Amino acid sequence: MEALAKLEKILGSAKIKTQTEELFVYGYDATAGLKNQMPLAVVFPESTEEVVEIVKWANEYKIPLYPRGSGTNLSGGTIPAAKGVVVELNRLNKILEIDLDNLTATVEPGVIINDLNEAVKPYGLIYPPDPGTVTTATMGGSVAECSGGLRGLKYGVTKHYIMGIEAVIGTGELLKFGGKTVKNVTGYDLPALMVGSEGTLGIITKIIVKLIPAPVAKKSFLAVFNSIDDAGNAIAEIIKNRVIPATLEIMDQTTIRTVEKFKNIGLPVNAQAILLVESDGYPEQVEMEAKIIRQVLEKNRGEVSEAKNDEEREKLWEARRAALPALAQVSPTTVLEDATVPRSQVPAMLKKLKEISEKYNLIIGTFGHAGDGNLHPTILTDETNREEWQRVEKAVEEIFKAALELGGTLSGEHGIGMAKNRFLLWEMGEAGVNLLKRLKLAFDPNNILNPGKMA
Amino acid sequence: MIEIQQEFLKCMRCGNCQAVCPIYKETKMEAEVARGKIQLIKGVTEGVLKPTEYLAEKIATCLTCLACQENCPSGVNYEKILLYGRDYLAKENGLPPVKKAIFKVLRKPRLFNFGLKMASRFQGLAMKKVKGRSGRKLRFGLLEDHENRLLPEFSKETLVEKARSKQTSGKEKLLYFPGCMINNVYVNVGEAVIDVLKHNGAQVVVPEKQSCCGTPARVHGDIESAKSLGRYVIDTYLATDADYVITSCSTCGVTLRQGYVELFTDEPEYLEKAKKLAEKTRDINEYLVEKGFIRPKKLNLKVTYHDPCHLNRKLKVNKQPREILKAVLGGNFREMKKPATCCGGAGSFSLTHYPLSKAIGRKKALDIIETGAEVVATSCPGCMLQLNDALAKQGSNIRVFHVAELLAEGYKEK
Numbered sequence: 001m002e003a004l005a006k007l008e009k010i011l012g013s014a015k016i017k018t019q020t021e022e023l024f025v026y027g028y029d030a031t032a033g034l035k036n037q038m039p040l041a042v043v044f045p046e047s048t049e050e051v052v053e054i055v056k057w058a059n060e061y062k063i064p065l066y067p068r069g070s071g072t073n074l075s076g077g078t079i080p081a082a083k084g085v086v087v088e089l090n091r092l093n094k095i096l097e098i099d100l101d102n103l104t105a106t107v108e109p110g111v112i113i114n115d116l117n118e119a120v121k122p123y124g125l126i127y128p129p130d131p132g133t134v135t136t137a138t139m140g141g142s143v144a145e146c147s148g149g150l151r152g153l154k155y156g157v158t159k160h161y162i163m164g165i166e167a168v169i170g171t172g173e174l175l176k177f178g179g180k181t182v183k184n185v186t187g188y189d190l191p192a193l194m195v196g197s198e199g200t201l202g203i204i205t206k207i208i209v210k211l212i213p214a215p216v217a218k219k220s221f222l223a224v225f226n227s228i229d230d231a232g233n234a235i236a237e238i239i240k241n242r243v244i245p246a247t248l249e250i251m252d253q254t255t256i257r258t259v260e261k262f263k264n265i266g267l268p269v270n271a272q273a274i275l276l277v278e279s280d281g282y283p284e285q286v287e288m289e290a291k292i293i294r295q296v297l298e299k300n301r302g303e304v305s306e307a308k309n310d311e312e313r314e315k316l317w318e319a320r321r322a323a324l325p326a327l328a329q330v331s332p333t334t335v336l337e338d339a340t341v342p343r344s345q346v347p348a349m350l351k352k353l354k355e356i357s358e359k360y361n362l363i364i365g366t367f368g369h370a371g372d373g374n375l376h377p378t379i380l381t382d383e384t385n386r387e388e389w390q391r392v393e394k395a396v397e398e399i400f401k402a403a404l405e406l407g408g409t410l411s412g413e414h415g416i417g418m419a420k421n422r423f424l425l426w427e428m429g430e431a432g433v434n435l436l437k438r439l440k441l442a443f444d445p446n447n448i449l450n451p452g453k454m455a
Numbered sequence: 456m457i458e459i460q461q462e463f464l465k466c467m468r469c470g471n472c473q474a475v476c477p478i479y480k481e482t483k484m485e486a487e488v489a490r491g492k493i494q495l496i497k498g499v500t501e502g503v504l505k506p507t508e509y510l511a512e513k514i515a516t517c518l519t520c521l522a523c524q525e526n527c528p529s530g531v532n533y534e535k536i537l538l539y540g541r542d543y544l545a546k547e548n549g550l551p552p553v554k555k556a557i558f559k560v561l562r563k564p565r566l567f568n569f570g571l572k573m574a575s576r577f578q579g580l581a582m583k584k585v586k587g588r589s590g591r592k593l594r595f596g597l598l599e600d601h602e603n604r605l606l607p608e609f610s611k612e613t614l615v616e617k618a619r620s621k622q623t624s625g626k627e628k629l630l631y632f633p634g635c636m637i638n639n640v641y642v643n644v645g646e647a648v649i650d651v652l653k654h655n656g657a658q659v660v661v662p663e664k665q666s667c668c669g670t671p672a673r674v675h676g677d678i679e680s681a682k683s684l685g686r687y688v689i690d691t692y693l694a695t696d697a698d699y700v701i702t703s704c705s706t707c708g709v710t711l712r713q714g715y716v717e718l719f720t721d722e723p724e725y726l727e728k729a730k731k732l733a734e735k736t737r738d739i740n741e742y743l744v745e746k747g748f749i750r751p752k753k754l755n756l757k758v759t760y761h762d763p764c765h766l767n768r769k770l771k772v773n774k775q776p777r778e779i780l781k782a783v784l785g786g787n788f789r790e791m792k793k794p795a796t797c798c799g800g801a802g803s804f805s806l807t808h809y810p811l812s813k814a815i816g817r818k819k820a821l822d823i824i825e826t827g828a829e830v831v832a833t834s835c836p837g838c839m840l841q842l843n844d845a846l847a848k849q850g851s852n853i854r855v856f857h858v859a860e861l862l863a864e865g866y867k868e869k
């Protein structure tokens with residue numbers, strides 16, 4: 001193919017792969033139940049200039065590009081939907097600067113999130129967004145998908161830490177949005193527009209992030225509830241009492257039982273729900289918050305245990321960390337959703353999920369970030385069982401309808417990608433979707449970048 | 456087949472294997488991390504992909520260090536899938552002629568031992584000694600990077616030959632399985648193992664009939680050769696009434712303890728024998744700690760420990776060597792940052808994929824140097840070889856010893 005030969009000439013043969021065996025493994029990401037799609041080629045740019053060249057090339061031949069980091073996303077965001085070229089950015093992986101005066105870091109998109117955290121740790125700093133894949137996922141992917149994580153409630157998510165972005169937009173132009181200043185109102189908030197754009201507006205080549213001081217003290221609680229309502233009220237009441245924990249996680253009975261079956265850590269299998277609450281900050285503040293947290297949990301009939309040291313805290317967290325792995329081991333296919341509701345509606349959503357699970361006769365384990373309303377109903381199924389898979393698809397539909405009815409959203413942290421395209425109209429309406437399309441064309445007039453996603 | 460399909464389905468494709476794969480850290484290629492290989496093997500067995508040489512090469516690019524398996528949230532048995540894939544491809548494609556020839560010789564223990572003996576006689580023609588390090592360098596370019604590459608030095612006398620004059624008596628009867636590397640190259644490790652066991656009051660016998668344990672053949676998909684060697688080892692080592700079989704090579708240990716049981720699932724007679732052998736087999740570190748070893752005099756030496764992948768991840772032997780080292784060194788034992796990361800040796804991987812193996816070894820060497828240790832101890836001759844080469848490349852004087860050698864040294868101290 002003439003176009004590919006030209007691309008090889010631009011990049012050199014070491015940075016392009018076209019063998020079937022190499023292409024095959026870029027046809028998927030971490031999303032369950034989507035069809036594999038092999039690209040025409042995979043390219044591995046090693047500089048911003050090369051990214052510019054690739055986008056210009058794509059415009060010349062009208063061949064779509066699919067930017068990709070570690071391929072850990074759960075929305076089909078990096079699957080090459082139409083025959084095109086995957087742009088693998090993991091070789092652009094330098095931490096360019098840690099600026100201690102401005103508390104920022106400048107990184108290339110291929111830097112692993114955890115590697116950034118390791119690099120700033122010696123300075124007593126953290127980069128708070130911590131998706132479950134923090135040891136694998138790249139900064140670029142995390143920005144493009146606007147990942148969340150366990151600390152969202154107090155610290156916010158990726159979008160709250162992005163100050164500046166350098167990206168090659170769909171025309172091949174290299175642009176800089178934002179910068180190191182805390183305040184910036186020049187023009188539209190373009191860095192914000194790039195965050196969560198799922199690779200449809202530009203290929204990110206540099207990111208300036210905000211760093212914050214690491215909390216010095218922590219206190220963690222585990223509370224066991226015999227009713228979902230009690231657990232839900234406890235969540236709402238902690239926050240009503242002006243306490244914002246760093247994390248406030250929930251596990252439902254299905255999840256508790258599954259974790260216990262695989263891990264044997266002594267979880268109460270008859271409980272309806274478990275809450276895990278952690279406060280962090282300065283010792284005095286943590287002390288004060290911990291007191292209120294305990295009172296609220298007990299008042300709502302929670303059976304509370306507190307971690308007395310790091311070792312005990314680790315033990316408490318073991319249960320939460322084991323949730324997805326344990327659920328994943330029950331069945332061949334694990335459909336992990338991220339339906340999100342205002343936190344006051346968490347009990348209502350949990351009830352709805354239980355109804356859906358019964359209606360479609362499916363096992364749904366629910367855990368997640370209760371404090372920010374971001375739940376992970378996880379359907380345990382087998383995608384090769386066609387009849388069951390149809391029920392799964394219906395259940396998923398109903399889960400998102402329910403979330404929207406409760407004033408929530410289709411996605412708290414996974415994005416729309418290919419997986420939730422069909423629901424987009426429900427949340428945004430026709431005018432909303434049309435605006436997305438016009439915005440897309442302003443950045444990418446030839447529809448080169450990640451077509452078929454979020455559209 | 457159904458069993459392996461279940462295993463394929465378990466993979467959520469979450470990509471967590473990327474975080475711990477030493478090869479992926481170097482190449483960043485999806486086809487070279489567990490998630491990718493699982494999809495490739497699935498693809499070829501389902502007929503979606505062709506069993507090309509290129510595909511076989513991708514499946515070969517693995518250290519089998521099993522870090523991915525340890526880190527897998529869904530509990531995928533990656534090793535099972537990988538070995539299935541290699542076996543499948545070897546049957547479809549046939550093995551490369553060189554490997555075929557090597558395994559053919561391996562299958563005949565007497566011929567193999569004769570070959571190694573000859574190697575020890577004539578190695579001087581091709582390899583020169585290296586001052587101050589154990590190992591030799593090639594005089595001319597048979598292998599990539601030959602001027603800089605430290606290769607094993609074959610011993611003039613094998614361990615079996617040396618052990619003949621070392622007949623011991625004691626209350627517990629132990630059969631020692633040295634494996635190819637210790638019998639022919641690191642004979643001093645074998646002698647240290649015997650000394651240590653003797654010091655602890657055991658009778659040690661090294662059977663004359665030695666052979667390769669078969670793992671190199673098995674991991675390359677030559678199951679028949681592996682089985683043939685397995686039967687030979689099993690028969691040799693069950694022929695006596697020994698209380699235990701002792702291994703001091705990580706890979707041989709895993710083979711005797713687990714590998715043969717997996718290998719002979721379809722041969723009831725040998726499966727039974729394999730189980731018996733497995734029950735009797737102990738890694739030297741494991742045996743000493745289980746029995747309560749005699750405390751040595753302390754050595755004044757700063758030492759760090761490298762965990763051999765198979766010993767650590769498959770036999771879960773990682774506390775025992777540290778307990779022994781702390782007994783020999785007291786406060787002079789120091790951990791490196793990531794002691795359980797693969798050194799990149801991985802048996803023949805270091806021969807077939809030298810540039811990659813070297814890059815992984817370099818990281819290990821830097822970790823070791825950072826500890827300020829004078830010695831790195833480990834429990835696998837394969838790792839010793841790689842560590843020696845990797846450290847030499849960094850111009851380091853840090854010496855490499857087997858744990859048993861340091862303990863033997865501790866027993867000699869007055």
